[in-house]
Amino acid sequence: MLTLVLIATVGAWIGFANPIFHFPAAVLAFPLGLTWIALRATSGRKAFQYGWLAGTLAVTGCYYWMVIPIQTYGGLPWFLALPCPVLLAAFISLYFALFSLGMYHAGRQIDGVPLCLTAGFAWATMEMLIGTLFSGFPWTTLSSAFASWPFAIQGASILGAYGLSGVFVSLAVALLLLSTYRSVLWFALCLTICLTGFGLHRTVFFDVGVADFPISLIQGNVDQGKKWSPEYQETTVKKYARLTRDAVQQSAPVLAIWPETAMPFYLQNMTPLRAQVETLTREVDVALITGSPAYRVTDMKTNTYELHNRAWLMDTTGRTTQFYDKEHLVPFGEYMPFEEWMPFEKLVQAAGNFRPGKENHPLKVNGISLGMLICYEAIFPELAQKQVERGASILVNISNDAWFGDTSAPQQHLNLAIMRAVEQGRWLARSTNTGISAFIDPVGRIAAKGTQFQPESVTLNVAPLTAKTFYHQNVGSINIFIYIMTIAAFGFIGYIAIREKGNRK
Template sequence: MFSLVLVGTLGAWLGFANPVLQFPLAALAFPLALTWIGLRAISLKQAFKFGWFAGLLAGIGCYYWMVIPVQTYGGLPWFIALPCPVVLAAAMGIYYGLFSVAMYQAGQKLEGIPLCLLAGLTWASLEMLMGWLFSGFPWTNLASAFAPWPFAIQGAALLGAYGLSGVLTMLAVAALLFSTYRSTLYLSISLSIGICAFGVLRISHFNGPKASYPISIIQGNIDQGAKWDPEYQAATVKKYATLTLQAISHFHPKVVIWPETAMPFYFQDKTPYKKAVQILAKDSRTPIITGSPAYKVIDAKARKYVLYNRAWLVDDTGRALQRYDKEHLVPFGEYMPFEEWIPFKKLVQAAGDFVPGDNNQPIIIDGVALGMLICYEGIFPELAQQQVERGASVILNISNDAWFGETSAPNQHLNLTILRAVEQGRWLVRSTNTGISAFVDPLGRITAMSTQFKAEHLNAFVAPINDTTPFHRNYDLIARSIYALTVAMYGLFVFGARRKEQ
């Protein structure tokens, strides 16, 4: 069993973005090993134990970067920071332990193609639960490992990232069983050809509108440890203004995008820094979208207020009339869940104590609707779905990945966000403080990408798109069908077993 744990762990470490070498195909070894653990286990307890252990080790390798924001920017000692990725991996490992348990149970009743089908449905169901339960954290979404290979992720336009993960799991399990069941050999070959052929054909026959809408991204590369120091505020504004003027002089964009919390002050207040940004937008006749914290006074006398992680549009007249407040906050970073029961404060103190926004509409510039996603909102399919449902013709993700330092997290974050472009059939514009900033087309191909930890402007043309993908049109149906089919198949096992015993 320990050898299978090792296979699954190495598959996750190499398959997902990592500091050494990413080989997406290796990620299939993760569900393959978890399935094998379940099929070889002699008890439900053993299946869960080794499945959970494989998930724990895989998670530690994928979440190790958590130590950086907690210790370096959270100001907490190493003996608190170091266990954080282990605790998270242990919690997420429960899902993988349950998957092995499911395969243990299914393996006693099913064989061949039905077993592969149930494995795929179970994996997709568990990933959807990961994205929802306890606010959700679908960071190790299997489909995201294949984002560097655009041809392999086109299925997300049909089934979404979770559905595609289920198909990839079916492929992995079919490959595992082919020496025992001839039918699974045919299934593995068919799925491999189908995924590749559909991807290649969709890419080669894509006939979207011409990319003619110019956008500039500004990557300020501001030191996260210094950006909130009042002494650096003027230098920060000046740096973004200088890079913006360079972009405008070279490219003449319709809008310039600054990252999440690019402005380290309350933009709603009347300050010289706000005035400088307004003058820049007005004099250059170029709208600017920038992130900054915001507040709402609840009780002025009691000095009670709430904070928002906000994106502002400063239009070409210098007015800031449109905005977006982040809806899905980072637990233990931007807010403290179960605060009354947990005996410590937030793990990242510098992030602020925020409340979520609601009923956010796309930001509209000259008739083009930009669907906003702030930071890790880009890893949640439902938020991109919501923005497109409200009319977004381009998806805009602003983030500040400086928290992660020189780890694999920015690459993992980018790979997850790329799937939103394919799912929704939209151009994705991603602006970050230290990288990775990028322009991604509706097929998940990166058309322009920044260099990490370099102050620069990135320019490209995008195309506003109003057509929707099959995934978008059938979003609710797909999710319900995955859950319903999973439950139905397990229900049939239980019914069949009881009838046989009678």
């Protein structure tokens, strides 16, 4: 059993993005190993235990980077920070343990292609639950491991990232059963041909639009440890202003995009720092999107207010009449659940807890609707879905991945953002503080990207698109279908097991 745990673990470590050696197809060993554990287990308890162990080891290897923000910016000593990714992985892996348990029971009642399909539906359901329950954290979405192979992820335009993960899991289980069932061979070949054929066709023939909207991504590479210091604020503004002026002189963009909290002060206040940003937009005649903390007074009498993580749109006259407030906040980073019992402060260095935004709409520049996603909002399919549904023709993701240092996290984050571009069939412009800033086309190809940990700009002409993917138009039906098929499959398996038990009596 420990060998099977190792297979699943190493598959996840190599399959998901990492700085040592990344081979996307290796991620198939993760669900393959979990299913193999289930089929070899002598009891449901053993399947659950070893599935949980494999999941914990696998996910810990993907989440190790959490130690850096927790220790460096959260103020925890290393001996308290070090267990944090393990604890989160142990919780997330309860889902993988349940998957192994489910496959243990399924493997005793069905086999061949039905078992492969059951595994696929179960996995897709599991990922949807991981992305929804307890705030949701779908960071290890299986299909995102293939983001560096655009042809492999085009199925997300039909099934979404979660549904595509289910297809990959069905393929992985088919590979496991190849030597036992002849029908599984044809099933695996069919899946491989369909995934590859559709992927190659879409990447070659998809109309990415007329690229006539020039955007500059400004990557400031500002030291995370200094940016919130009052004495460093003016230096930060001047750095972004210089990079923006250089980009305008070289490429003449219509819009410049600065990262999440690029401005570490309240941009809504009429201060000398805001005046510098206003002067910049007037002088270069370019609209600007920038991140900044913001506040809204809720009661003038008691001076009660709430804070937001905001993306401001400043037009070429210096006005900030449009904004987007982050809707899905980071637990323990932007707000503190159970704050009174926590031994540390939240990781974002700004006073108080943020509140989620409501009723956000795309920001409009020259008639073009820009769907905003702040930081890890890009890992949630429903947020990109909402922005496109409200008219976004280009997606924009601003983030501050400086928290993660030189780890796997920035590439993993980028890969998840790529899935949003494919699901929605939209160009996605991604501006980050330290990288990876990039332009992603509607089929998930990196059209241009910056260099990590370098102050620079990246400019590209992108195309506003209005056509909607099959996934966008049918997402509700797709999700319901996956849930129903999973419930039906395990309901049928349970029915057979109960009937057989009755017959033995």
